[in-house]
Amino acid sequence: MAETRDIAVRLTDVEKNYGSFQAVRDMTLDIPEGSFVTLLGPSGCGKTTTLRMIAGLESITAGEIAIKGRRVNEVPIHKRNLGVVFQNYALFPHMSIADNVAFGLKYRKLNKTDAREKVRRALQMVRLPHVEDRFPGQLSGGQQQRIALARAIVIEPDVLLLDEPLSALDANLREDMRVELKRIQRELGIATVFVTHDQGEALAMSDKVVVMSDGQMEQIGTPEDVYNRPTSRFVASFLGNSNFLGATVEDVTDGLVTLAVKPGEGGAMPIRLSIASNGRFRKGEAVQIVIRAERLCIGRAPESRGGPMNTFEGVVTNVDYQGLNARYFVEAGGQKLQVINPIDQHPAREGDRVTLHLRSEDAVILDDTGHVHH
Amino acid sequence: MSTLAESRRPWLLLSPALGTLSFLLVAPLGFIVVYSFWLRTATGADMGGFHLDNWVEFFTDAFYHDILFYTVRVALITTILCAVVGYIPAYFIANTRMKNKALLLLLLMLPFWISYIIRTLSWINILGTGGAVNYVLMQLGIVNEPLQLLYNEPSVILGLMHYLLPFMILNVYVSLSGIDGNLVAAARTLGATPFGAFLKVTLPLSMPGLAAGSLLCFVLGAGTYITPLILGGPTNAMFANLIFEAIIIQLNWPLGAALSIVLLVVLGTVVTVYGRLMGLNQISKSFG
Ligand SMILES: Nc1ncnc2c1ncn2[C@@H]1O[C@H](COP(=O)(O)OP(=O)(O)OP(=O)(O)O)[C@@H](O)[C@H]1O
Ligand SMILES: [Mg+2]
Secondary structure, eight states: OOOGGGEEEEEEEEEEEETTEEEEEEEEEEEETTOEEEEEOSTTSSHHHHHHHHHTSSOOSEEEEEETTEEOTTSOGGGSOEEEEOTTOOOOTTSOHHHHHHGGGGGGOOOHHHHHHHHHHHHHHTTOTTOTTSOGGGSOHHHHHHHHHHHHHTTOOSEEEEESTTTTSOHHHHHHHHHHHHHHHHHHTOEEEEEESOHHHHHHHOSEEEEEETTEEEEEEOHHHHHHSOSBHHHHHHSSOEEEEEEEEEEEETTEEEEEEOOOTTOOOOOEEEEEOOSOOOTTOEEEEEEETTTSEESSOOOOOSSOEEEEEEEEEEEEEOSSEEEEEEEETTEEEEEEEEOOSSOOOTTOEEEEEEEGGGEEEEETTSBOOO | OHHHHHHHHHHHHHHHHHHHHIIIIIHHHHHHHHHTTSEEOTTSOEEOSOOOHHHHHHHHOHHHHHHHHHHHHHHHHHHHHHHHHHHHHHHHHHHOOOTTHHHHHHHHHGGGGSOHHHHHHHHHHHHSTTSHHHHHHHHTTSOSSOOOOSSSHHHHHHHHHHHHHHHHHHHHHHHHHTSOHHHHHHHHHTTOOHHHHIIIIIHHHHHHHHHHHHHHHHHHHHTOOHHHHHHOOGGGOOHHHHHHIIIIISOOHHHHHHHHHHHHHHHHHHHHHHHHHHOHHHHHHHTO
């Protein structure tokens, strides 16, 4: 565990109940200084509630929240020194942009010149230097978003809390703002908690992703980790396109598990796979194999990483062209598999008989409850 | 050809509304204007024609001016008190997490189901010499003689507040409930105390409702004659009481017509000036 002084926010066993309904439970999480941590999960999983508890906008039922090593459970909102950006921006409609941005500075004992200078610099940082005299209603959604960010960072908060700040923007603008937001966060070096249900955003921006479901953390890790090494079926299915195959352990030898995939209907020959072990498995144990759709390669074998290559045959039943990639539905060993491959000169067609390749490192084995072995 | 038909269409579609309006509003108003130039003779008959006597009487007799100022004064005090007293329940209803918000609003409407006259009369049972308040005070031995709580300016203002508060509360409530809760949250995270956030965010944003409610209270308060009639003394007559006197008691319709026009012009001017100051859209909100 990191030194306390390097931790911007620490949640310890935090819980939130609304009456008898548990919105958040067992949240234990460290947000290191300067890091960008994303809470990712489906609607209603408790992301906003968690963020609002950190901000003090929601009381906590149990547990402890500490900011910069100081317990803040009893600290009122206005003394927490946090920058919050709300999903709908929440700009004050009756104040000019300059007054909006300067709002938090009024409580920070600055003289007028310094305050004006800070506002100017914050607006420059979000690249909207010439809108001081306008009102929020006269700005576009993307501009309002930037102003909300400027208002939050101008007070030099200890932590930046962002609740789906990009979700109200259209797709192109969202991509731009993603880059902007990340640039600003890096320039300020400020610890940031970002809430989203968009996996693309989470994977692109975060140092650490916290995947949540039903008020609980499912997995914490780098984007690479949660994407490639999901620790539960929920995480694997929430992020990207995955195949889930029921299988039985046939053999375990030096780090490799040999598995017989349960054949589907039709009495096809079952596929046999060798997968790098990620736990302790017993012969005969029933497990689930998670294979990312992009990890299955049609035709050409991927470069080996030292482990054995699995090769098996299948028939393409459907092709879904997506521009850069094609999504194939392949029937192999009585199972329907999803395969996403870049489109090269010779994309496979419906009815083609193809060879599929899978590296032993490119799959994850979960127990039959859908979790990794511990 | 078609453009001519096109240009006529809005008027065609508006005609039922315009017809109803002219029949119910413009025509009677026209009659009142005409009437105000008639004259009531000593025999009690109305004499048609163009006589300025009613208008001369109004403009030269200070009695009317005093009562007009008194009316404005009472309506103004009532409006300010309604704004202060009404804001609190409006704020509560808008911000409560109670499930029965609709019930609270219904309770607010409940008084409208009882005649305004009966509601006003009920104050006699409360404040009268034999009323509840005096009874309690005498039973407790605080006073020996019943206090004269009725038939003065405070009792008129109290009665008017009783009548007008729901209008104020509803208008402020509508304004308050339209404020995004995240605005106060944002102000708080930026460093504002709960009261600071109220002053800087909630209060300014609820101004439209407060303004609309105030206008409604003022106009309705300044135009009433029932409350001063029932709860006021001889010195508490308001302008509408004069109209009531002239038309119902003295049967002097021409004078009543002239006084009605005075009140209409005064209140109309208030609405217009207010509308210019506060923005027209806020006024239109207050009337629905
Ligand atoms: N004030 C409240 N009273 C009762 N239940 C609440 C309250 N606020 C939130 N909840 C419940 O708590 C759960 C978590 O809500 P939360 O807003 O944190 O979800 P979220 O992850 O932010 O979802 P979304 O992506 O839709 O914003 C939901 O089931 C919600 O219905
Ligand atoms: Mg949310």
